[in-house]
Amino acid sequence: MANVVHIVGAGLAGLAAAVRLVKAGITVVLHEAANHAGGRCRTYHDPALDMAIDNGNHLVLSGNRATMDFVATIGARDRLHGPSTASFPMIDMATNERWTIRINDGRFPRWIFDPAARVPGTSALQYLTLARLLWAKGHRTIGEVIACQGPVYERLLDPLLRAALNTEPREASVGLASAVLRETVVAGGRECHPLIARDGLASAFVDPALTFVQSHGGHIRLGHRLRTCIFDEGRVRALDFGEDTVALGPGECVVIAVPPPVAADLLPRLDVPTEFRAIVNAHYRFVSNKSLPPMMGAINGTLEWLFVFPDRLAVTISAANHLLEVERETLARKIWQEVARMIESTAPLPPWQIVRERRATFAALPAQNARRPHAATAWRNVLLAGDWTATGLPATIEGAIRSGNLAAELVLPGVRS
Numbered sequence: 001m002a003n004v005v006h007i008v009g010a011g012l013a014g015l016a017a018a019v020r021l022v023k024a025g026i027t028v029v030l031h032e033a034a035n036h037a038g039g040r041c042r043t044y045h046d047p048a049l050d051m052a053i054d055n056g057n058h059l060v061l062s063g064n065r066a067t068m069d070f071v072a073t074i075g076a077r078d079r080l081h082g083p084s085t086a087s088f089p090m091i092d093m094a095t096n097e098r099w100t101i102r103i104n105d106g107r108f109p110r111w112i113f114d115p116a117a118r119v120p121g122t123s124a125l126q127y128l129t130l131a132r133l134l135w136a137k138g139h140r141t142i143g144e145v146i147a148c149q150g151p152v153y154e155r156l157l158d159p160l161l162r163a164a165l166n167t168e169p170r171e172a173s174v175g176l177a178s179a180v181l182r183e184t185v186v187a188g189g190r191e192c193h194p195l196i197a198r199d200g201l202a203s204a205f206v207d208p209a210l211t212f213v214q215s216h217g218g219h220i221r222l223g224h225r226l227r228t229c230i231f232d233e234g235r236v237r238a239l240d241f242g243e244d245t246v247a248l249g250p251g252e253c254v255v256i257a258v259p260p261p262v263a264a265d266l267l268p269r270l271d272v273p274t275e276f277r278a279i280v281n282a283h284y285r286f287v288s289n290k291s292l293p294p295m296m297g298a299i300n301g302t303l304e305w306l307f308v309f310p311d312r313l314a315v316t317i318s319a320a321n322h323l324l325e326v327e328r329e330t331l332a333r334k335i336w337q338e339v340a341r342m343i344e345s346t347a348p349l350p351p352w353q354i355v356r357e358r359r360a361t362f363a364a365l366p367a368q369n370a371r372r373p374h375a376a377t378a379w380r381n382v383l384l385a386g387d388w389t390a391t392g393l394p395a396t397i398e399g400a401i402r403s404g405n406l407a408a409e410l411v412l413p414g415v416r417s
């Protein structure tokens, strides 16, 4: 096969690269170690709940332009659901106070001048904190730039940035925080409509992408783990999968779209992030008899965000390393108590599942951010992709897809020539 691009890893970064390349008429072979694609973004049948659930709730925003373009290309835009406004109902678990942040469409932030739309107990002036984050030097921590206290921080910035960065915000990179704010809150409500894959991540992001790749002549090899790269004169000459070896002819390249420790094993002298943070998700088989918003946020509790699906409720807790050793049932009960308060229900604990992703994302610390490599490598025919590469964004679907798109763009001229 001439001009083949091998993509190793069928997470969203690898899938995005594959979609971009097959769309440009390039032959792609996608090699995935697991028996399913999707990586950290996957749907599976859970025996405890006897239903299909996602490993974790994944929220994207209407302004995630690469993500929107990706789902439109693969014909799955209608699989993302959400309100037509940027409304975020919140509750303070300590006081039971409730409010809704309503970010107006358009760039001028009318919402911060409107007591019914902004965080209660704040004045418009207090939102200048956001400007300080935007203008700060990127290598500092948020805690070095702003006082991490007061209602704007506690009721808006902490929950938003904790979710986006998956890291305790005060120790997180201000550069990454600023990138998130610029593309969301600062860009206006139209960019912040929350979108959820109501029928599962696989149906929105993974299965349609695989279909797209295959229908455009791409090949998918599941259960095909890359063991070693064989190097020769500044390029990779062959990919060793154990049971078989694939030679890379002239003009053939490889996009390595695997998690950072695997990439560091495959490619010598590659700097990668080395610290990670967990995300804990609690899923409950429960159908509410009243209408609930699709997502709600909480402060001062264990749970942070509640997502409402047609057949279940699912909770996300970010930067959750402190919950890794808590006994599962204790955690399920504790979180359910908070969910029940949030939705004003007296229902007993329903069937539940706790999913703990220990290495959900790299830690968005300045020092870790500095370890993220560019897509181009020291080897002529090797590109990197993944949410952990130097995208300028934290580890998110948007970052993963942009990284895959970039790798594809860098590959294209060489493959075509």
Ligand SMILES: Cc1cc2nc3c(=O)[nH]c(=O)nc-3n(C[C@H](O)[C@H](O)[C@H](O)COP(=O)(O)OP(=O)(O)OC[C@H]3O[C@@H](n4cnc5c(N)ncnc54)[C@H](O)[C@@H]3O)c2cc1C
Binding pocket: 008, 009, 010, 011, 012, 013, 014, 031, 032, 033, 034, 037, 038, 039, 040, 041, 055, 056, 057, 058, 059, 060, 224, 225, 226, 227, 257, 258, 259, 262, 279, 280, 281, 357, 359, 360, 361, 385, 386, 387, 388, 395, 396, 397, 398, 400
């Ligand atoms: C619980 C949880 C909740 C999250 N919530 C959100 C959210 O709300 N919003 C958001 O935007 N992002 C969220 N994220 C982050 C998002 O899931 C990731 O940023 C994205 O899925 C990363 O995609 P990726 O392709 O970079 O990496 P991965 O998904 O890790 O893909 C890497 C792939 O490489 C494969 N692989 C590994 N080694 C080999 C090998 N040797 N050979 C072949 N294949 C190999 C793996 O099996 C995997 O499929 C969340 C993540 C988790 C875990």
